[in-house]
Amino acid sequence: MTTAKASAELVSRSRGSKAFRRLRENSPFLVMLFPAVVIVFLFNYLPIYGVLIAFHKDFVPGDSILNPVGGWVGLQNFKNFFEDVQFWPLMRNTFLLCIIGFVVGFPLPIIVSLMLNATRGRRTAKILQTIFNGPHFISLVVLIGMLNIFFGHYGLVNNIKESLGGERTQYFLQESAFRPMYILSSNWQDFGWSAIIYIAALSNVDPGQHEAAILDGASRFQRVIHVDLPAIMPMVSLMLIMSIGGLMGVGYEKAFLMQTDGNLGVSELISTYVYRKGILNDTNQSYATAIGLFNSIINVVLLIIANTTSKKFSNNSLW
Amino acid sequence: MATLTLKNIKKVYPNTERTTKKRKKKTDEPVKEKANLQITDEGVVAVQEFSLDIADREFIVLVGPSGCGKSTTLRMVAGLEEISDGELYIGDRLVNDVAPKDRDIAMVFQNYALYPHMSVYDNMAFSLKLQKVPKDEIRQKVEEAARILDITQYLDRKPKALSGGQRQRVAIGRAIVRSPQVLLMDEPLSNLDAKLRNQMRAEIIKLRQKINTTFIYVTHDQTEAMTLGDRIVIMKDGFIQQIGTPQEVFGHPNNLFVAGFIGTPQMNFFNDCQLTLEGGKYAVTVLGTSIPLTDEQQAKLKANNCKPGHVIVGVRPVHMRIDPNGFIGKIEVSEMMGSELHLHLSVGDSDIVAIIPTVGLNLSDYAIGKTIGFSFSPDLMHLFDPETTNNLI
Numbered sequence: 221m222t223t224a225k226a227s228a229e230l231v232s233r234s235r236g237s238k239a240f241r242r243l244r245e246n247s248p249f250l251v252m253l254f255p256a257v258v259i260v261f262l263f264n265y266l267p268i269y270g271v272l273i274a275f276h277k278d279f280v281p282g283d284s285i286l287n288p289v290g291g292w293v294g295l296q297n298f299k300n301f302f303e304d305v306q307f308w309p310l311m312r313n314t315f316l317l318c319i320i321g322f323v324v325g326f327p328l329p330i331i332v333s334l335m336l337n338a339t340r341g342r343r344t345a346k347i348l349q350t351i352f353n354g355p356h357f358i359s360l361v362v363l364i365g366m367l368n369i370f371f372g373h374y375g376l377v378n379n380i381k382e383s384l385g386g387e388r389t390q391y392f393l394q395e396s397a398f399r400p401m402y403i404l405s406s407n408w409q410d411f412g413w414s415a416i417i418y419i420a421a422l423s424n425v426d427p428g429q430h431e432a433a434i435l436d437g438a439s440r441f442q443r444v445i446h447v448d449l450p451a452i453m454p455m456v457s458l459m460l461i462m463s464i465g466g467l468m469g470v471g472y473e474k475a476f477l478m479q480t481d482g483n484l485g486v487s488e489l490i491s492t493y494v495y496r497k498g499i500l501n502d503t504n505q506s507y508a509t510a511i512g513l514f515n516s517i518i519n520v521v522l523l524i525i526a527n528t529t530s531k532k533f534s535n536n537s538l539w
Numbered sequence: 540m541a542t543l544t545l546k547n548i549k550k551v552y553p554n555t556e557r558t559t560k561k562r563k564k565k566t567d568e569p570v571k572e573k574a575n576l577q578i579t580d581e582g583v584v585a586v587q588e589f590s591l592d593i594a595d596r597e598f599i600v601l602v603g604p605s606g607c608g609k610s611t612t613l614r615m616v617a618g619l620e621e622i623s624d625g626e627l628y629i630g631d632r633l634v635n636d637v638a639p640k641d642r643d644i645a646m647v648f649q650n651y652a653l654y655p656h657m658s659v660y661d662n663m664a665f666s667l668k669l670q671k672v673p674k675d676e677i678r679q680k681v682e683e684a685a686r687i688l689d690i691t692q693y694l695d696r697k698p699k700a701l702s703g704g705q706r707q708r709v710a711i712g713r714a715i716v717r718s719p720q721v722l723l724m725d726e727p728l729s730n731l732d733a734k735l736r737n738q739m740r741a742e743i744i745k746l747r748q749k750i751n752t753t754f755i756y757v758t759h760d761q762t763e764a765m766t767l768g769d770r771i772v773i774m775k776d777g778f779i780q781q782i783g784t785p786q787e788v789f790g791h792p793n794n795l796f797v798a799g800f801i802g803t804p805q806m807n808f809f810n811d812c813q814l815t816l817e818g819g820k821y822a823v824t825v826l827g828t829s830i831p832l833t834d835e836q837q838a839k840l841k842a843n844n845c846k847p848g849h850v851i852v853g854v855r856p857v858h859m860r861i862d863p864n865g866f867i868g869k870i871e872v873s874e875m876m877g878s879e880l881h882l883h884l885s886v887g888d889s890d891i892v893a894i895i896p897t898v899g900l901n902l903s904d905y906a907i908g909k910t911i912g913f914s915f916s917p918d919l920m921h922l923f924d925p926e927t928t929n930n931l932i
Contacts (some may be wrong), residue, residue, distance in 0.1 A: 428652030436666035437640035
């Protein structure tokens with residue numbers, strides 16, 4: 221009995237010393253990781269506590285989150301949202317904008333990275349890459365200003381149109397122009413930046429594979445299809461999962477800046493509605509939090525579906 | 540299968556704008572030697588004056604130290620590098636400007652270069668698919684190649700599920716499935732461990748019997764060169780040092796470099812030797828002892844009009860023999876290799892190696908620190924000119 225106890229104590233002590241040794245070995249990395257952990261905890265995990273507001277009757281800043289003045293209402297705010305006359309238009313607008321943006325925007329950086337990689341001159345490729353990355357650093361407000369310069373009533377497009385005998389069009393007041401302007405400007409701004417990750421993946425392709433393909437008789441295009449594209453497929457899968465996971469997470473800023481009375485029918489998204497309900501007029505923060513939480517749940521579900529599907533079909537997954 | 544003719548092939552990697560500017564700032568000298576690279580105004584010269592005729596179905600091995608230009612030469616034959624100057628013929632066709640795919644060659648790469656997302660079958664079938672060969676014919680050819688290389692059971696696997704040796708077989712299979720006129724191999728065994736390398740070397744010898752094609756094989760391993768090649772091309776600093784059969788390059792090395800490069804352990808060199816000529820007869824003084832040369836050696840020295848003076852004497856370790864009346868050397872290291880003993884001896888200023896058979900040998904007589912007598916037969920001796928490094932006999 222005494223021997224068994226002593227042996228168990230020995231095992232537990234050796235485990236403890238092993239864990240301590242590992243901790244000590246990895247201490248420089250853990251120290252480097254510490255600020256990131258603090259930031260993620262402070263700004264991503266701690267605010268989750270605030271979702272309780274979604275179950276308050278009517279939260280007012282300054283109220284206690286755990287002891288609401290108006291009391292708890294359970295899922296009432298969610299029910300109110302589902303019954304809201306804006307529910308289906310908001311879902312449709314958000315979903316369509318995101319889905320079209322995804323379909324147009326997801327393949328674009330892949331195509332650009334493959335083209336840059338296949339460019340003969342390294343110098344030319346570098347120059348092009350720098351040019352493509354530039355727009356990413358333009359602020360959103362400036363971008364909308366540029367859209368106004370190009371597509372505004374007295375903008376460049378209308379000037380050209382008029383000089384060719386056409387009539388000026390109020391693009392910012394037209395529902396049909398909102399999505400193309402939103403999606404194309406977003407893609408113009410970010411396609412170069414998003415391509416960086418694929419360019420990095422392409423730089424790891426063994427040049428021997430290209431040479432083998434050349435000897436096998438593959439053309440430049442065939443090499444892109446049979447050597448480059450398969451090489452970045454794991455990264456494509458990963459980015460696909462992450463994009464689908466954030467599909468409905470479109471921010472309110474750009475849509476809000478582009479919003480006019482004329483295009484409100486298509487430019488009002490879940491995020492702009494949350495902003496309007498939570499911060500702007502007729503404030504109802506509990507209701508706005510419930511809508512935001514609902515949106516996040518959709519994203520989590522999409523992420524899980526995308527991850528499971530990718531794992532099943534391509535063996536690539538986030539977890 | 541085809542003959543190959545390389546006429547005065549030269550490869551120059553042009554200077555980039557940046558290196559040209561740097562060079563102009565530093566020096567106006569036209570030619571500069573840096574390590575083993577020759578840098579000229581044109582650029583870095585990797586290969587020059589490379590001329591070789593390769594017979595149909597011949598197995599040629601290009602061998603030399605790193606940076607000697609052997610892989611560059613192979614890549615020029617493949618069409619992966621442009622030929623700066625000279626002519627390359629495959630059969631009767633000048634192929635300098637012919638695209639690699641139209642040269643009817645195949646290549647096995649050092650790191651296999653298999654397509655990781657394709658199965659073994661697809662890897663081997665890829666070139667045939669691009670040529671739009673009918674599916675049945677592709678299957679037949681791939682299965683035949685797989686049978687030859689004994690990889691039939693792996694056809695459905697991806698390369699990452701194979702061992703190094705199996706991957707190399709697939710790489711060879713991918714090359715032979717096209718029945719190329721010339722099969723190029725760029726250090727195909729260098730990624731394998733010693734045991735597997737020996738095994739694959741034997742496989743390549745067998746493969747050669749099975750497929751009728753011309754081989755050009757690049758290696759820095761002289762054992763591979765000696766065992767595989769019909770002829771060996773020994774290169775250094777972009778120049779051919781010697782072309783010959785394994786016996787020729789081993790028995791009659793052209794110069795000091797070839798003598799030192801071919802053979803393991805390398806040839807022993809006695810640096811301070813004198814070639815003397817007395818009464819019309821040449822003799823060489825090694826470690827203070829005058830050794831008369833054979834009639835054949837005399838004739839060669841006379842034909843070359845060699846003048847007496849300083850020479851370097853080379854003797855292979857296997858040609859050393861124990862001789863109590865010979866030179867005296869102190870054993871520094873004694874390596875028991877099983878059937879033979881490698882003795883590292885210090886003799887005067889020279890360190891030499893002698894290989895002696897262990898049959899009937901009392902090993903305690905050859906312990907470290909002991910002294911032994913040794914000699915060598917004059918007809919197995921090589922004389923090198925210290926200035927030109929050329930073999931004099």
